Amino acid sequence: MTKKPSATADKKADDSVSSASPSSRAAINQQLGKETRIDLFRTMMRIRRFEERSLRAYQAKKIGGFLHLYIGQEAVAVGCCSLMGKNDHVITAYRDHGHAIAVGMGVNELMAELYGKATGCSKGKGGSMHYFAPDRNFWGGHGIVGGQIPLGTGLAYALKYKGLKGAAMAFMGDGAVNQGAVHEAYNLAALWQLPVVFVIENNGYSMGTSQERSSAGDLAKRAEGYNMAWGTCDGHDIYDVRAVMDKFLRLAREESKPAVVEIRTYRYRGHSVADPDNTYRAKSEIEEYRRTKDPIQVFQNTLVAEGVLDDALIAQIDQAARAEADAAADFAEASPFPTPDDIQKDVYWEADHPAERKSQGRLFFD
Amino acid sequence: MPVITYREAIRHALAEELERDANVVVLGEEVAQFNGAYKVTEGLLAKFGPKRIVDTPISEAGFIGMGVGASMLGIRPVMELMFWSFYSVAFDQILNNAANVRYMSGGLINCPIVIRGPANGGTNVGATHSHTPENVLANHPGVKVVVPSTPADAKGLLKSAIRDNDPVFFLENTILYGDKGEVPEGEHLIPLGLADVKRAGTDLTIVTYGRSVLHSLAAADLLQKEHDISAEVVDLRTIRPLDIDTVLKSVAKTHRVLIVEEQKPFASVGSQLAFMIQREGFDELDAPIHRLTTVDAPAIYSPPVEVEQLPNPQRVLKAALELMA
Numbered sequence: 283m284t285k286k287p288s289a290t291a292d293k294k295a296d297d298s299v300s301s302a303s304p305s306s307r308a309a310i311n312q313q314l315g316k317e318t319r320i321d322l323f324r325t326m327m328r329i330r331r332f333e334e335r336s337l338r339a340y341q342a343k344k345i346g347g348f349l350h351l352y353i354g355q356e357a358v359a360v361g362c363c364s365l366m367g368k369n370d371h372v373i374t375a376y377r378d379h380g381h382a383i384a385v386g387m388g389v390n391e392l393m394a395e396l397y398g399k400a401t402g403c404s405k406g407k408g409g410s411m412h413y414f415a416p417d418r419n420f421w422g423g424h425g426i427v428g429g430q431i432p433l434g435t436g437l438a439y440a441l442k443y444k445g446l447k448g449a450a451m452a453f454m455g456d457g458a459v460n461q462g463a464v465h466e467a468y469n470l471a472a473l474w475q476l477p478v479v480f481v482i483e484n485n486g487y488s489m490g491t492s493q494e495r496s497s498a499g500d501l502a503k504r505a506e507g508y509n510m511a512w513g514t515c516d517g518h519d520i521y522d523v524r525a526v527m528d529k530f531l532r533l534a535r536e537e538s539k540p541a542v543v544e545i546r547t548y549r550y551r552g553h554s555v556a557d558p559d560n561t562y563r564a565k566s567e568i569e570e571y572r573r574t575k576d577p578i579q580v581f582q583n584t585l586v587a588e589g590v591l592d593d594a595l596i597a598q599i600d601q602a603a604r605a606e607a608d609a610a611a612d613f614a615e616a617s618p619f620p621t622p623d624d625i626q627k628d629v630y631w632e633a634d635h636p637a638e639r640k641s642q643g644r645l646f647f648d
Numbered sequence: 649m650p651v652i653t654y655r656e657a658i659r660h661a662l663a664e665e666l667e668r669d670a671n672v673v674v675l676g677e678e679v680a681q682f683n684g685a686y687k688v689t690e691g692l693l694a695k696f697g698p699k700r701i702v703d704t705p706i707s708e709a710g711f712i713g714m715g716v717g718a719s720m721l722g723i724r725p726v727m728e729l730m731f732w733s734f735y736s737v738a739f740d741q742i743l744n745n746a747a748n749v750r751y752m753s754g755g756l757i758n759c760p761i762v763i764r765g766p767a768n769g770g771t772n773v774g775a776t777h778s779h780t781p782e783n784v785l786a787n788h789p790g791v792k793v794v795v796p797s798t799p800a801d802a803k804g805l806l807k808s809a810i811r812d813n814d815p816v817f818f819l820e821n822t823i824l825y826g827d828k829g830e831v832p833e834g835e836h837l838i839p840l841g842l843a844d845v846k847r848a849g850t851d852l853t854i855v856t857y858g859r860s861v862l863h864s865l866a867a868a869d870l871l872q873k874e875h876d877i878s879a880e881v882v883d884l885r886t887i888r889p890l891d892i893d894t895v896l897k898s899v900a901k902t903h904r905v906l907i908v909e910e911q912k913p914f915a916s917v918g919s920q921l922a923f924m925i926q927r928e929g930f931d932e933l934d935a936p937i938h939r940l941t942t943v944d945a946p947a948i949y950s951p952p953v954e955v956e957q958l959p960n961p962q963r964v965l966k967a968a969l970e971l972m973a
Binding site: 371373402403404405406407408412414415416417421422423424425426429430431432433434435436437439440441443444462463466467469470473626627628629630631632634635640641642643644645646647 | 673699704705707709710711712713714715716717718719720721722723740741744745749750751752753754755756757758789790792808811812813814839840841842843886888889890891892893920924
């Protein structure tokens, strides 16, 4: 017996999930070929299956520390990163697995990082919250709420300084918008007209505190105080994410103007896996999102209606994503841990390049 | 050799490095139009223009973090903190982001930033503006910390700092900005992590850095004249990396150590030094290691009393005599 393929694994697909999107008519979406649409869908599915597999690994105690899952928010990272050109850059906070996969990092190195293995993308030195891939213009992966936003502004500053036509996307959660560093970065970006799009992934909760209990006013509208452009979009609809983000990315690239975009999304899992998730929202709320707004299901229905996807292809993509995630876990499992000798590598550039070292004296104190 | 001020020596280092490398950019509060709160950057805007010399808003977390981000993409920002005391409002950017990004990325990302500015007491500005955070900074693996005491050292060390591929925190001193000394013109590089024996001696070693070097040299003169005691003064110049070998070599000669530092005593740079000296030079010591620090309280405002809170020649002399007793 074959189950009807569904992104919300083991939940019944629901015909009430919407699939019509006015943003599908935006030029940036109209121009998408069939294969590219399938790729977008595939990437979202790969993120979900990766996250589900990493959750199982966490529950099996293969992963230490925190695990902040991206399940439910896939259309945001995939939609935004699908718009990246050569000189566009991305930085985000600690819920970073989706962005890492969306920019093209391999799931083996990502899973191995979760397992704390030497084959991980940061050699087991960063963990879940600290993925980086500068070769893919992905600058992390940062653990302190809002702390990455000045860095993202610096990426934009560097682009402008070098005269490159590109944009930085600096992602944050809705909990970050009240941090001082974020507002300082807004001011600098607006003052110096830096090509940065500040992306608020509003999943409704800063850890266990709802937006209405933590933030006064509309989140993106705060941009008006800095004379910045702003917009909002539906993070359950990848076409809408792409249509709105394309507009602001063009503004950044072509006119070197910053903007704030609030993308309304939802996370199905707790803030981290350690969050019992039973104190601040009702299970029925989560179920309602899963049933009616799941971004993968929404896009699946859209692509089926467009004649791009059919059940067989969906099943094939899903199976491949599950197999890839399982293989990543196998790879991570089989990989070696770093050794105690590795602890003091990658601290100083100079210590790692002894032949080129110019300084003298002790760098380490043991 | 030209005699110029500590301030001019830093300015020359900035100008030469701006000239040499188009990716070097100077940013900070009042560094451009105002010509620098302490006039260190005077004239640089006129010479290099507003792209290279950039006034920032009073927004340390924002602009320091921005510099860290820009450095990841290959810019070499030299960021001025009007006072290092303001590091506390940018702590996350300095010590989470700049210090850790190379490590957390498994060595994929470098952060070639310099953050510079004065860090000292003695100017009657009260506790908020008188911090000397070199111990706090140096506690973070991944960073380098420099505290020059003379104009020549300031120039040579800053030029090396700007060329360094790791984050370097450069701590100057408002009281030293007007001090004059001989400074080589043009290419003058002093490697980070190399201490300098500022005065040779045989009876005790004074290990120190920053403005305390000057107090120690003055005290050493008094020790010689009034007590016939010969003090060797070792200027660390760089806190991290640390040239402990030069210190141990001196200790092997004098067998007595006085550490002098403008630091609060608890977990200071001197605490680390004392540990290392006893651990690695125990057999050379003829007396317990002695230490003179700032008197352990927030910086007092009252001008004549602040002099007594900080190291000064008389306090150094007294501590040295205690060590020799």
